Amino acid sequence: MSRTPSRSSPAVVSGASSQPQPQPQRRSPRAADGPSIAGVAEQAGVSVATVSRVLNGHENVRPATRDRVLAAIDASGYRVNELARNLRTAESRLLLTMVPDFGNPFYAEIVRGIDSVARRHGYFMLLCDTGADPGRERSYFDMLRRRRADGAICLDPATIQQALGEASQALPWVACCEFDPQMGVPYVGIDNYRAAGDAVRHLLTRGHRRIGLINSDIDYLYARQRQQGYLDALSDAGIAPDPRWRMNLNSLDYEAGASAAAGLMLQPDAPSAIFAVSDTLAIGVIHGLRSVGKRVPDDVAVAGFDDISLAAQIDPPLTTIAQPMRELGETAARLLLQRLANPQANVPGVLLPHRLVIRGSA
Amino acid sequence: MSRTPSRSSPAVVSGASSQPQPQPQRRSPRAADGPSIAGVAEQAGVSVATVSRVLNGHENVRPATRDRVLAAIDASGYRVNELARNLRTAESRLLLTMVPDFGNPFYAEIVRGIDSVARRHGYFMLLCDTGADPGRERSYFDMLRRRRADGAICLDPATIQQALGEASQALPWVACCEFDPQMGVPYVGIDNYRAAGDAVRHLLTRGHRRIGLINSDIDYLYARQRQQGYLDALSDAGIAPDPRWRMNLNSLDYEAGASAAAGLMLQPDAPSAIFAVSDTLAIGVIHGLRSVGKRVPDDVAVAGFDDISLAAQIDPPLTTIAQPMRELGETAARLLLQRLANPQANVPGVLLPHRLVIRGSA
């Protein structure tokens, strides 16, 4: 077998470094880094302005000249220095996406959506894992102020967004999934209240009366909205929700769901169904249920939320609320691009439809 | 319930945009964007050089002057324009990380490792999903040439890395997980050959003789190495590997694993154990096995590779080879930083230890 992993002593297999501690030193401004636009101009026998024109595809260049420039570019292996271009045009063509945890598959698909429209519009996307930490969040917002990025999409808890306060109001950003309509920031999300109600009503339809809720941190607006949807759906059915059926977790990890479910089952009058506000949680719940000898859905039914691709793969397949993840990301990116194009226009808030997906778990 | 999702018509809930098609226009260079360093200098009654000095924490500034500058900065809400700074210092402080599919949880943890050391060294990390597409790969490498980024970490298939050819040899990048030692590019990874052998030998120990291999695209060096490890382990045990037990998939999705496993079971003399080269595949395999009525591990044992956090959660818990994902990422980032700090130093290739984790599936 292999040695036990050891942080301190990776096995050096070949070569050697003369610099054990990485201590980046500034790259010399005058490094032999290939030619600048001036070099190309000289080589082609034209002015830098002309080179710039062909670089940017302007019309007013005689074909012969253009060809000469192109040849010079080719011969010299020239590449524009975007740093310089960006300074001149006052834009970085970089978009920030801030997520609380990019290990969660839910975000992966959203981020793909953002990335695809960003790229289609000539922007690159920088993915930032904030860990739902206000400090990190703030430091990323600072990138906007420092012109490191042109705009941002924030998926962090609404509470954190609010903490940024009015100071950030004017910055070019939009909220995705988590948003406070009052804040005046463009947003895209779903109707969490109704979606949660749909899930609970499905459980009700299946004959369940004791329905537990495994919720995430209440810092998330979606957590509050889904809880309300759950509460009201129960009340509407003439059921008085027992507070002991509800749990709030500060993590969406599988493990968190597993131990929460196991805990819930310890109660004398334990729920016969559990609604978890995230598929990752729900998958953990199923695991936790099994660990205390409960069968799903026979002993306890489980419903999740998001419909990540994994949901259909586990045993039993997960009944869940599908969010249009890809579309959420795409819309967020489009809203941001709109705002960038037209800073003073008021950009809409958008709600996308969700869908109940019934599988084996409930 | 809700309407069916529709790509073309998101429900606009509030506000309205005057610009339906995002058509970014250049931000005016002279925008009212807060003061520049010159403004601060004027306000503090000093030169821009002095402001720059306090900004960068240089020693030779009289405390009184420093305070005056700091006050001016504070009062004006000044933020350095990193675009300008970057042009001047000829570095972007941006690192690229290229992954073939960032939906795979395996990469998430590696990327976290990269991100943490990058940030600790004052760099931001741009995550790029190449989809294992050479064209996208190339375009990201171009960011290095255009100075959009200072360095890159590539997790894409070795075949693609090689396709980049010598042209990229001089660029500041390192390979992670996928690497060709011959290429002269710094790398970090594990001993895939031995790791695969360890997995297969474990299956052998459990008494299995007919062991299937569900492999990924052979473009990946790891796929070839793990296959060889599998083959040799079998041969060493005096078993002639049946080619019908082997499958190559061009995806690591759960679905791919599921249908591959189902297919494998159709054979007359189907394997009694399956080694999948990725946990995501293995999870799909278990699902696929179940769908054709096979129990795991009683009818068919399953071993995976990676040890993503999900592996312990599914039923049955997955026996797998653990890769030190976090450490792989951290090491890759450190190697890159080393290379940046000292371009001509030859940076080492590093192999990190793996570990067999025995759970319920095999």
Place this chain on the structure above:
DNA sequence: GTGAAAGCGCTAACAG
């Protein structure tokens, strides 16, 4: 200690 001035490489008027 502090200031003046020279660029980093590029784009965009403005002339011609």
Place this chain on the structure above:
DNA sequence: CTGTTAGCGCTTTCAC
């Protein structure tokens, strides 16, 4: 059509 020129905002010698 093409060239000249003036910066974008910052860092960094080089004087004083």
